[in-house]
Amino acid sequence: MIVKKLIEKIEGEAELDFTFDKGKVEDVRISFGFYRGIEEILAGKDPYDALVITPRVCGICNHAHLIAAVRALENGYESAGAKISLTDKAKNIREFTLACELIQNHMKWFYMTILPQLEKLLDDRSGENHALKASYFSSTITKALAIFAGQWPHSGYAVPGGVTCDPTYIDVMQAENLIDESIRFFEQMVAGIPMHKYLNIDSVSELHKINGDLARVLRLLGASRMAETGKSHDRFIVFGDCILFKAGKSMATTVSNVDIQYVEEMLQAGTTAKAVTYKNRFFEVGPLARAMVAKEPIVKSLHKRYKDSLITRVFARVHEVAILLEYSKKLLQNLVLNEPSCTLQNHLKAVDFEGVGVAEAARGSLIHKTTVKEGLIAKYEIIVPTQWNLGNSSNTEQGVAAKAMIGSSDPEEAGFIFRAFDICSVCTTQ
Amino acid sequence: MSQKRLKLLWLQSITCNGNTHSFLNHPDLFSILSHFELIYHPVLETSYDIQALLSGRLDCDVLILEGSFRQEGFKKGGIEVFELVKNYAEKAKHIISAGTCSTFGGIFKQYDPDSISGFCFNGEERTESYEKYASKTISLPGCPIHPKWLSYVLMMLSHGKKIPLDELHRPQELYGITVHTGCVRNEYFEWKVDTKGFGLKEGCSFYENGCQGPYTRGSCNKILWNDTSSKTVVGTPCFGCTEPSFPKTALYTTKTNMGIPATMPLGVPRRAYLTATGIAKSFKIKRFEERIITYDS
Numbered sequence: 001m002i003v004k005k006l007i008e009k010i011e012g013e014a015e016l017d018f019t020f021d022k023g024k025v026e027d028v029r030i031s032f033g034f035y036r037g038i039e040e041i042l043a044g045k046d047p048y049d050a051l052v053i054t055p056r057v058c059g060i061c062n063h064a065h066l067i068a069a070v071r072a073l074e075n076g077y078e079s080a081g082a083k084i085s086l087t088d089k090a091k092n093i094r095e096f097t098l099a100c101e102l103i104q105n106h107m108k109w110f111y112m113t114i115l116p117q118l119e120k121l122l123d124d125r126s127g128e129n130h131a132l133k134a135s136y137f138s139s140t141i142t143k144a145l146a147i148f149a150g151q152w153p154h155s156g157y158a159v160p161g162g163v164t165c166d167p168t169y170i171d172v173m174q175a176e177n178l179i180d181e182s183i184r185f186f187e188q189m190v191a192g193i194p195m196h197k198y199l200n201i202d203s204v205s206e207l208h209k210i211n212g213d214l215a216r217v218l219r220l221l222g223a224s225r226m227a228e229t230g231k232s233h234d235r236f237i238v239f240g241d242c243i244l245f246k247a248g249k250s251m252a253t254t255v256s257n258v259d260i261q262y263v264e265e266m267l268q269a270g271t272t273a274k275a276v277t278y279k280n281r282f283f284e285v286g287p288l289a290r291a292m293v294a295k296e297p298i299v300k301s302l303h304k305r306y307k308d309s310l311i312t313r314v315f316a317r318v319h320e321v322a323i324l325l326e327y328s329k330k331l332l333q334n335l336v337l338n339e340p341s342c343t344l345q346n347h348l349k350a351v352d353f354e355g356v357g358v359a360e361a362a363r364g365s366l367i368h369k370t371t372v373k374e375g376l377i378a379k380y381e382i383i384v385p386t387q388w389n390l391g392n393s394s395n396t397e398q399g400v401a402a403k404a405m406i407g408s409s410d411p412e413e414a415g416f417i418f419r420a421f422d423i424c425s426v427c428t429t430q
Numbered sequence: 431m432s433q434k435r436l437k438l439l440w441l442q443s444i445t446c447n448g449n450t451h452s453f454l455n456h457p458d459l460f461s462i463l464s465h466f467e468l469i470y471h472p473v474l475e476t477s478y479d480i481q482a483l484l485s486g487r488l489d490c491d492v493l494i495l496e497g498s499f500r501q502e503g504f505k506k507g508g509i510e511v512f513e514l515v516k517n518y519a520e521k522a523k524h525i526i527s528a529g530t531c532s533t534f535g536g537i538f539k540q541y542d543p544d545s546i547s548g549f550c551f552n553g554e555e556r557t558e559s560y561e562k563y564a565s566k567t568i569s570l571p572g573c574p575i576h577p578k579w580l581s582y583v584l585m586m587l588s589h590g591k592k593i594p595l596d597e598l599h600r601p602q603e604l605y606g607i608t609v610h611t612g613c614v615r616n617e618y619f620e621w622k623v624d625t626k627g628f629g630l631k632e633g634c635s636f637y638e639n640g641c642q643g644p645y646t647r648g649s650c651n652k653i654l655w656n657d658t659s660s661k662t663v664v665g666t667p668c669f670g671c672t673e674p675s676f677p678k679t680a681l682y683t684t685k686t687n688m689g690i691p692a693t694m695p696l697g698v699p700r701r702a703y704l705t706a707t708g709i710a711k712s713f714k715i716k717r718f719e720e721r722i723i724t725y726d727s
Contacts (some may be wrong), residue, residue, distance in 0.1 A: 006507045008480040009473050011447050013506055034444060034504050037541030046680040053677065054668050056537050056573065078574070090629075104437030108454070116475055131474050132460055139455040143656045150664035151655035152455070153448045153574050156664045159628050160684065164665035166631040168723060338725035341629030341665075347683060426446050 005411050010113065011060055012389075012425030016418065018411055025408045030390050030401065030418075031271035032425045036400045039430065042380040044178060047073055047372050048347065050380060052156045054368065057382065058427045060108070063101040063145070064361030065382075067094060067242070068368040071156040076355020077160060077348045084212050089339035090162030093148050096331045097174075099243050099324045100145035101152070103182065105362035106287070106321045107137045109422050114217060121416050122224050124297065126216075133213075137185050140154070144178035144328075147171050160343025167337065168282065176332050183325050190214050190318065198322055202297035214318055221311050230310035232404040233397075236289035237278055237388070239263075239367065240360035244327055247358075250292040251285065257320045260356060263367065265383060270391050273428040275391025275399070276383055277300040284308065285364025285388040286422065288316040296323075310404075313420050351375050362383055363422050369388055384427040436491040436588060438517060441483075443511050444538045444546065445497030446471065448574035449529040455656060456536055456577035465588035466492065474562035484509045486517045490588055493522035494580075498531040499537045500545045515549070518561070524587050525567040526548070528580060533571040533598075534674040551598065554674040569599040570650075573671035578653045579604050598674070600647070608696050609643035609668045610636075612651035613660075621646070622710045623718040628665055632722060635667045636691060642670035644695035665689045 001277060003018040013217040017029040038057050050069045053061035074084050074219055111134035119125045142152040148165050149155035157164045165171075183195055192211025201209060205381075207218065221227040235250035236250040239260060248255050258278070265274045283289070288308065302312045350372070357368045364385030371379040391399045396404060401421050408414040442450070456462065463474075469490060470476050470483045478488055493619050495515065504511045512523050519525055525698050527549050530536035534548040547553075550560045570579055583601060586593050594602045610619070618625070618634035635641035643651075643662050650660045650668070662668055669681045686691040694703050698716025 006480055009475075012442070012472075013480065015507070033506065036444060036538050038537075041537065041540045046683070048682045049677070052681050056446050056448065059445070059449070059451040059574065062446070062448065065532060074557055086620060098581050106638055112473055129460070135454050135456070135459045139457050139459075139656070142455050143658050146656035148664065150661040150666050154449055154671075155668065156661065156681075164628045166629055166665060168631070325595045340580070342627060345627035 004412050005396065005415055007415055007423065008271060010419065010423040010425065011058070011427070014418075014423055014425050016411075016415065023409050025406050025414055027393055027398070027412075028402050028405050028414065029270065029392055030399070032273045032429045035272035035429050037430075039380045039382060042377050044378050046267040047076070047375075047377055048159070048166045048372060050368070050370060050377065051159065054382065055154050055156070057384070057430050058424060059102065059153050059364065060105055060424065061361045061427065063098060063149070064359045064366050065368070066155060066158050067098050067230060068357040068359040068366045069370075070160060071357030071359065072368040072370045073160050073357070074352040074355070075357055076372060077350050079355060080350035080353040082348050082350060084161055085343060086162055087341070087343060089336055090341055091165050092331045092335055092346055093165065093167070093341070094158055095243055095366065096328055097145045097149045097155075099328045099331070100141050102243070102360075103321050103328070103423070104138045104141045104145075104152075104325050105143075106317050108134045110134075110213070110217075110318055111137070113419050113422070115213065117416055117419055118217060118220050120417040121412055122220055124220060133189060137182065140178055140185070141182050144175045144182070147175045152329060159342060159344075159373060161346060162342030164342065166341050167238060167335070169337065172332055172335055172337070176329065179325060179329050179332065183329070186322060188212070191322070195322065195326065199326065201299040217314065221314065226413065226416070227311035228306055228309045229408060229413065230404040230420060231307050231315060232284060232400050234308045235281065235283045236244065236292045237283035237285055237365065238290050238293045238360065239365035240358045242360050244294070244323060245290045245360045248293040249278070250289070255293055255295065260358070260367065263383065271392070272391065273389055275394070276387045277391075279321070280396070282391060282400050286317070287320040288313045289364060290360065291316045291319065298383075309312070310417055310420055317422065349375070362422060363427070364388060382430055384425050384430065386428040388420075389421045390423070390428060405420045435465060435467045436523070437469050437489050438463075438494065439469040439488060439490040439522075440480065440494040441515060441518060442472050443495065443497035443499050443515065443532065445494075445529075445531060449496045452574040453580055456581055457657065458581065462581045462584055464706045465585070472496075480507065480514045484514065484577070486514055488518075490518045490521045491523045492584070493518050493525045494527050494528050495532040495549055497533050498546050500542070503545075512649060513587045516559075517593060519563050523566060525563055526580070526583055527569050527571075529575045530571040530671055530676050532572040534676070536573060536695065537677055540677070551674065554598070564599060567599050568593060568595065568601065569676075570604075571600065571672040573676060576650070576653065576655065579649070596659045604649050605647040607647070607649060607652065608663065609646045609648045609650045609660075609672075610695065613643055613662045614651075615662060620710065621713070621715055621718055622707050623630070623667065631663065632718070635662060635665065636684065638684050639667045640680065640684050641667035642673075642693070643668035645693050646670040646673055647696070648672040693708055
C-alpha cells in the first residue's frame, strides 16, 4: 500500500510516498519539486558573481552559501598561484556571521517546526504562539549578523581576502548586546536555567535540570515513546573546518579523517534532487553529526543511551545554539579592530582555475566547486547538506531520513521524524 | 477592531524563500499580522493547510506572491502553481508581488528566460497578466523584499488608504529615491573619493567596486536592513537587486568608459556629471584622504 503525504511548512514542500507493509513503513520515497538551475545560471558569469547568486539558493541558509562561495574562490586563486592570507579579524567576523545564521535557523526550526508539530501530533496543545518567540529571537540575532554583513538574508559582504566591512567599537558593542539578549532568551525561554549551568550538563542523568521549552519537548518525546524512534545508520560526516566544528566522520565509536574526493553525487529517479555518498555509503550531516565528530559530552551521553534516535537528533540541534552563542561572544571580544578587514586590494585576474569551498551550514556540510576558464565561470557545482540526509534508498542501502522513518506505523509520526532532520526543499533541488 | 479584517494569503512560486524569511525578521510582525486574517502562509501556522490552498477554494482579499512564474511545469501536489495564482488573483482585491522574482522575474528567470517571468512584468515588459491584474497589483521588488517596505504596504491596505505608485506599480514613497539616498559614504561620492579596495569605512564604492546605489531605486539607506545597516554602509556594493535588470554581471566591478562610470546616477545627464565631478576632483581635500578613526596599536 502506498500512502502519499505532502509535507508543508518546511522550507518549500516535500512529497513523501510511503510503502506500508503489515501496518508499518517499509520504505519511503522523498521527492521535491522544481529544479531552479542555479548552477547553470552561474555559467558564463564573472567568478565573483557567485558571491551574489549562490546565496539565492536558499532564504534560510544563504549566508553559508556566501561563505562556501568565497572559500571556493580563494581556494581557486591560491591553486592558480596567488597568495591569500586572511587576518584574524576577517576570519573571526566570518565565523561570527555564519554562527549567527546557524543560531537563527535552529531556533526557528525549534519554535516553528518542532514545538507546533509535536503539539499537533500528540494533541497536547499549549495554546502558545511559538512563532512569536521564533520571530523575536531571529530578528535579534540577524541584527547582530547585519551589523557586519549589512543585511540578512542575502548579504554579499565576504570577498576574496576578507570582508567588506570595517566595524568600529560601536558596532562591536551593539553586536555584543544582541548576543547577550539572545543568551538571555535561551536561558529564560529555551533552557530555563543560566547558561553556565546549562553548559555544565554533560550526561543524561543531569538533563532533569533543564526547564523551559526544551524540557517540554524532551518530556513530550519521552512520554509519547517517540524518543527512541527515528534511528538511522548511525554514521556521521562533517567536512567544514569552521566555527567550532572539526572535519571527520564518526562510525560506531571511532572518529576518523575524511577526504572530499570520495564525495559522489548521483541522479535519482522521480525527483530533481541528487543523492550524495561518501565511498558509496550514506552519512548523516548536521548538528548531530558535528556533535558526534567533536565528541560533545552531553550529545555523546544521549547517543550512548538512545543512539541516533529522534531525541538525540532534536537535542543536538538545540544544544548547538548554546555552544554557538558562547562562541559568538568570544569572537566579538577577541576582535582586533585595527587589523585590515581585507588583504586583497584588487580583484585577482587569474584566468583559469578550479576551487573548492566548504562551510558548515545549519543543516550540515555545504560544498561549492567552481571551475573558471578564460576568466569566466565554466562550471559551478553545489552539494548541499540535505542531499546527504534526504537521498532515497539505493540498491544497496536505505537513505538516511528514509531509514529513520522505516518501521513507523503512522505516516504522521514518520512525517515528524522527517521534519526533525530540518528539511529544506529549496536547497535540496537548487 | 470594528472593521472586518482583510483575508491574507501568501503564495510561493519559484523561490528561495528569502522573502518569507526577510519578513519573519520584522520586529512588529505579529502586530502587523493582527490587522489581517491569515488564510495561508508558507511557514506560519494558519487556519488552512496546503491541501485546502491547492483546492483553490479559499477566500483571499490580499494576495502576496513570492517567486517567479512559469505558465506550465511548476507544480505543487500535482497542481500547476500558475493556475492557482490566477485563481486567487481573480478573487483578490489587492495583489502584492513580494520581491524581485515575482515582480520582474529576478535571478530564477535567467535559467529559462523565455518561460520564466514576474507576474505582471517580464523585466520591464508587461506580461499577459498585466492587463487583467495590474490595476490591483503593487510591485515590491528587492532581493529579498525589505520587511518594512512590505509592512508599509500591508498597513496602508488594512487602513483602506491609496498608495501612490509609479509606472512599474512600485510605491513612490519607497522607490522614488535611490539606494544612494542616505548612504553614509555620500561625502566621498560628492568629492569623488574612491574607497581603496574592500574593507574600509572610508570612500565611495561607485567608482571602482561596482556600487549601483546612485541609479538603483529603493530606500535601503533610509529604512535600514534589520533595523541596523545596509550593503553600502558595510562596504558591499549595491547590486541593483530592486531593478528589472537584476542580476547584471561582474557585480563587484564598476563598468567604465574611458575611466568614467558607464552608468550615470539616475536622471543625471553625462555632461552634468562630468562637469560636477571635474570640479570636485580638482580639489584635494585632506580630511577625505585620512582614516576616520586611528587606533593605538
